[in-house]
Amino acid sequence: MTIDYKDKLKSSFLPFTGILLCFLIALYIRTIPAESVFIGENFVRFGGNDPWYHLRNVESILHNFPSMLWFDAYTQYPYGTDQVFAPLFDMFLATIIWIIGMGNPSTELTHTICAYYPSLLGAVIVIPVYFAAKWIFGDRRIGLLAAFLVAIAPGQFLSRSIIGFNDHHVAEALLSTVVAMFLIFGLKRSEEHDLSLASLKENGLAQIKPILPYFLLSGFFLGAYTLTWKGALFFSFIIGVYITAQHIIDHMHGRSSEYLAIGGMAIFGVALIMVLLAPEIGGTKSRQIFGLAAGLVAFPLLSVLSYYMKEKQLSRYYYPLSVAALFGGGILLARMFSESAYALVSSVFSYFMRTGGGLTIAEASPLLMRSGEFTLQPLWYNFGITAIVSFFALLILAYIAIYRRNNREQTFLIVWTVMIIWAMLQQNRFAYYYSVNAAILSAYIGIKVLDLAGWKDIRSPFAETTSNISGWFKQIKPVHALALVLVVLVLAYPSYDLSMQQNQGTGGPNGYWIEATQWMKYNTPDPGLDYYESYEKPPEGQLFSYPDEAYGVMSWWDYGHWLEVIGHRIPNANPFQQGIGGRRNSMDEENRPGASTFFTASSEAEATAVLEAVHPDPEKAGARYVVSDVEMATGKFYAMAAWTLDTDNYYVQAQTNQGTQTVPGERYFNTMEARLHLFDGDGLTQYRMVHETPAANTAEAGYKQVYNALFDGNIEVVNTGYVKIFEYVDGATITGQAPEGEKVTITNTIRTTTGRTFEYSRSTTATDGTYEFVVPYSTEGPVQGQTQFDTAPTGSYEVSFGDTTESVRVSESAVLNGGEIEV
Known part of the structure; x- marks a missing residue:
């Protein structure tokens, strides 16, 4: 037992050290612009727009712990607004701050933790990326390289996990990757252990124990993801598309697909329970419930259909046609009998498409369009060379899937990646999701290149035949070193260079x-x-x-x-x-x-x-x-x-x-x-x-x-x-007498906060021997309880016509209440 433990510890040392280094590198890159966040005396400048509202939520929770701000009267006057965000991101963060602050955290502590929080989440993502890549390809080297590539990833993923950008986007990327990680391992285990109704009947729960925990964990984190972002049906939809595609693949190859029904129901069932327990999810709770419940019905139905067609020995090609017919029939029934259900289904295809003013929202514009013109520049900005490499890797995996037999995990990676590409091409914000896929796929190509150079024949420094680091170094030849340098220069350096260019500031309100x-x-x-x-x-x-x-x-x-x-x-x-x-x-x-x-x-x-x-x-x-x-x-x-x-x-x-x-x-x-x-x-x-x-x-x-x-x-x-x-004021009305048809002008010199001056003037024509002006400025200065303005007239108003000039003083009360001054 002692020898086994030591061997396991030795074999885990290298990946643990690698993951820790990736974490520290990611954290370092994201916290470089700290000076632009912590400015002035006790002021923290959060980036962008939504991070400020997350701060609003966190502060509200801490002042009313543990109650969430479900209705905010302090915005969208005169209506107020229901809570727009899903609750978990802010509730979890506020709880951490409440615990660290021993139930009474200071403003400084609250703002500091909120500022560092996204950087921490952005660095933690290296862990699920490592395991997801390792389990997909069965190679921890791919996992380590993927973790490193995502740690230095530029673009949207960096900007949304940088210090001060305390928004739920980085939590979306992290939690969706954790969901994928546990789903991937559940799929991997399901290949090693037969998971079907027959095996359950024969072996009982012992058959499902090695597999079910991973599907349940995937469901738990899907639930957490859903409670973090109100658009989380997006990733549930990805899982649903994968399970449907894998059902078809398994049926076409004559394999049982019951593990998909069991696993899918476990994932969606746990997530559904968590959603049902939540008070609200940014106004989308009913939609989330319907979507997850639809999966619970659809997954076993797909397996039952496959089983029935095999029993009846029907042509395998009928199955995908039947699935398509079921899907189309479901949409038709929804349109005929349930407008809300149909709206949900159609929204899946239009969720990422905006028109009109919506296209002016920077994060919602198509990835490859700038000012109405097609451009590939955003691909480089967001991913560096990993964009091209990952697309190449995707083609290779698709070829393997079509012409050879790939595993279930790789099929999921293909579906996952294609769906993310579909989303980010419509709204560039989803590029922060693709950074994970790009890292995994590029790492796959990078390790393949190293293997072609002979790295696959180099034994681990912890192997018994190597015994030490020096023995490991002796195995490395110039070709190995050259291949390693090439991979680092091609895959890593452009991303790192871009990240170091892009992490110089966090945005947000200027001075x-x-x-x-x-x-x-x-x-x-x-x-x-x-x-x-x-x-x-x-x-x-x-x-x-x-x-x-x-x-x-x-x-x-x-x-x-x-x-x-x-x-x-x-x-x-x-x-x-x-x-x-x-x-x-x-x-x-x-x-x-x-x-x-x-x-x-x-x-x-x-x-x-x-x-x-x-x-x-x-x-x-x-x-x-x-x-x-x-x-x-x-x-x-x-x-x-x-x-x-x-x-x-x-x-x-x-x-x-x-x-x-x-x-x-x-x-x-x-x-x-x-x-x-x-x-x-x-x-x-x-x-x-x-x-x-x-x-x-x-x-x-x-x-x-x-x-x-x-x-x-x-x-x-x-x-x-x-x-x-x-x-906006009622304005004071100045009236006087002047010859009929005479042009009358009123002027004043306004001095602003900065000391500059400009002329305020208006003209009118006397009618029936009188003139009238409504003016917004007071010449007497502010009054207590009202606006303490520091931009005001330098003196009296001057009313002139012909050879006549009159000076007029206007009180603040007259301006605020629509008073009348007669000249």
Whole structure:
């Protein structure tokens, strides 16, 4: 026994050391940009958008432990929203933090653990990748190389597991790989031990004991995966496709397929129990239940059909035709008798396909399309050379499957890989799944190359005939070393080089947005809700009852979570694509009120009508503040227009010194976004700038230059505040007398936060001997309990006509309450 134990320990030392090194390498790569995450004093900058909402969930759980935030009143004003994410990712993370913090974790501890968590998960994935590759090909060398390749993988997998990007995506990749790992070993064991109803009758539970635990573990992690991502039917569908394909393969070769029914039912049964116990899964619980239950029915049905056709000695070719007929008949029945069931089936084929504004979501765009053009560059960015190598390996395995006999595990790898490729070609975000497949397939080719060079004949350094490391080195010849260097240079170096280029930052809010949202937190009125309170969801068909002082903040959906989590204010639109408004499928649809319709509105009156329509109560506005950044005014503007499906004429062709170029046109400069950001709200009656951040080197000056050139404008060609915050107010009405038909002008000089000034002016014509202006700025400064603005007039308003000039002071109360000042 002692000798066996020592031998086992010696043989495990090399793979254990290799996996540990891969883990440490992966963790190192992912934590390099820590300085860009931990910035300032006690501020952690999380990457992207959704990581901020995961932080929101974790903080809420910790303040109400162990309750989940099932309804959030602090976003999508004035409706609030049900929990969009599946609960396990945040609940598990919050529990870890709660335990480490001994029931009262500090904010600093919470944010620090949340920041490092994705890097840890991204490094842990080397373990299931090692075992999956090892069990598929029966070679731990392939497992070690696959673990190394996934550890240094660039692209989407790196960006979604880097420090600070605390999103559920890395957990998806990890858990789906663990599901595959245990399924693969269950399949491997099922080849070694006959698993059928006959063998169970003959040998009882002893026959199933070596196999069933792995299928049950696969089901447990499929359940965990389902509770982590609401789109988890995707991987359940992959398993279902594999089991169907393997049924056909086994039947065509005259083999029993009962192990597939038993294993599939065990996997889906455990996952279904876990789903049934969950309160909700991002609004998809019923869909998950239906999908898993369908598998529980379909898997034994496929086996029964195979058994029946063998007993009746029917042609083997009838079986795949019968399976296809069953599948088609099921869809037809669903369409005839159950709209919800049919919607579920059809959604499997359309889930990854977006149209209209949905295509402007960066992670949802097709992998090989950029600006409407086909390109292979994303393959290199995401996988390096392993993209090509893995496709080559897939062809080899497909050839073996067709013309030779491959094993069940390799068939699963083929199906798994093809399905992931199908998904990522439609939405590039799924490239982080394919990094696992690319690593396994490329490792297979890499070890084959080494074997061709003679590495298969080199004995392990722990073998009895080798006895030590020096004896192992003596076996290595120049050809072996050359092959090893070649494999490393071809497979590993490009990926490592790309990863080291791509891991220099985590994204997320820049300094301008951090400053702007923190300014809002401390300088705008409290919206009347406790940020950490878990509010009850309103009854079906009713609105959440917001306090009278509550209000929304209108901005583009990209910034909703930052406004909520950093600024503690309630956005109208958010990265769940809620509150965007516009149209989805056709120009015949109503252009619904929301962020897209507000910012593309062609006049102040139209924009205000949208703002008012956002709130179902006609006495209340949908938002009190409007936040714009220079990206919305330039690069992101087309996305806002795309959500309305009406994109014509915002940009036009113009002759310049550099030839014909596409430039913003008249329709663009009339939009509310241009009026606010490029023109500082000059001439608007109910929108006033209350804060702006410093400027940056952006495209803003170029847009202004185009305006001056094409429309005889005279605005200053400079970059102004990167982020600008405006307040929607009733406006003060200034009235006076002037000769009939006389042109009357009102002006004021506004000094912004940064010290720059711009002119606010409006003109009108006196009618019946009177004139009237509605103005948004107060000349008397802020009042307690209201906006503590730091952008304001430098003096009185000047009203002039003919040779007459009058100075007018306007109180903050008049601006907020629609007061009237008579000159």
